[in-house]
Amino acid sequence: MCELGERLRRAREAKGLSLKEAAERLALKAGVLEALEACRFEALPEPPLARGYLRRYALLLGLDPEPLLALYPRQAPPPPPRKGPRRRPFPLGLFLFLLLLFGLGYGAYLLLRPRPVQVVEVAPPPPSKPPERYPLRVVSEPPGARVYLDGFYLGQTPLESPPVEGGKRVLRLELPGYEPLEAEVLLKAPLTLTYRLKPLPQPPPASPPVPVEKGKLVLKLEGRSWLRVRQGDKRLYEGIPEVGAELSFDLPVEVRAGNPGAVRVILEGQDLGPMGEPGKPVTKSFP
Incomplete structure (x- = not known):
């Protein structure tokens, strides 16, 4: 097994996930994740799509996708050539008999044909070009x-x-x-x-906003992102929340996000905006 597949398999097993469970979370076929872990790149779609699958899988497992993408080949290797069945030697006696039979048939054809047949050679069609x-x-x-x-x-x-x-x-x-x-x-x-892009119409608020308590950190999920929240040596949360969820924690905490662009940070009632750039994992401390 290659280094890329070994890292993915170890991270998945450390999270206690099967291939089927991981595939269901990513809305992919289990065969795609199995091919990534086995480094069977020829079984995957074209490299841009396969690299997108690898990035999503790494974020699900809590891994930094950039080092893994560096291990993925830019072009998938061609499938190994297939070996055809071994041919048995043709019997010499049967060959001579068929040659004699062919000679007799061809001689009869020359004697009985009514007129010579004109043979027209047709040039083979040009080979088809690969798509641009x-x-x-x-x-x-x-x-x-x-x-x-x-x-x-x-x-x-x-x-x-x-x-x-x-x-x-x-x-x-x-x-x-x-x-x-x-x-x-x-x-x-x-x-x-x-x-x-056109923003979706915002429904009117059902009730006045509740004032945020001091010493609180709120994380609003505006897209899918893996999160891990620690308070010292204690792990408060780790996983992929639903889009639209709001997570509240007492300060101080340390937050790591796999897709910071989808995580909005509200510190003691102040909106600090997205935690970082989309698709670039980052860790921040909030004292």
């Missing part, structure tokens, strides 16, 4: 939107995607708090797309 591939860049306002191409996750904006197959493709952007955006694009050259 082009780089794709996607920018959104605000940034941090999840980008899907024909249903496959590519990453978050601003996105610099490796070359993908050209033609008519369906692009979809999703960001919590904003309306999903879906558009059909024609990819026939390097393409840069910029979109402005």
Whole structure:
């Protein structure tokens, strides 16, 4: 087993997760996670999609995805060649008999044919060209939107995607708090797309806000992110909360987030904004 697969397997087993449970949390097939842990890269989809799966899997397991992505090959290795069945030697006697039979048949054909047959050679068709591939860049306002191409996750904006197959493709952007955006694009050259996302209408508050107590830290989940909260040597929380959840802790605490861009920090009633940049794990202390 390679180093990449060994790290993933150890982290999953340390969390007490089976492949099936981890696949259900990520809405993926268990075979994808099994191929990542076994380093069977030829069984995975094209590298940009497979690297997106690897990033999500690492965040679920509480791992920093960047070192793991550095171990993933840019291009999947070709499958090993298949060995055909060994042929048995052709019997010499049978070969001579067939050769004689063919000679007799061909002689009869030359004697009985009514007229010569004109043979026209047809040139074989030219080999088909592989589909063209082009780089794709996607920018959104605000940034941090999840980008899907024909249903496959590519990453978050601003996105610099490796070359993908050209033609008519369906692009979809999703960001919590904003309306999903879906558009059909024609990819026939390097393409840069910029979109402005429309915020969802906010319902009126049902009741006046409750004043926040002093000495409290509130974490609001505006997207999916793995979190770990410690108070000294004591672990207060570790996991992936539901989107929209609010977690409150007594100060002082230390917080580590796998996707800081999806975690809004409110310290003693003051909104400090997102904890960090999307997709870049960070650890912060709040005294």
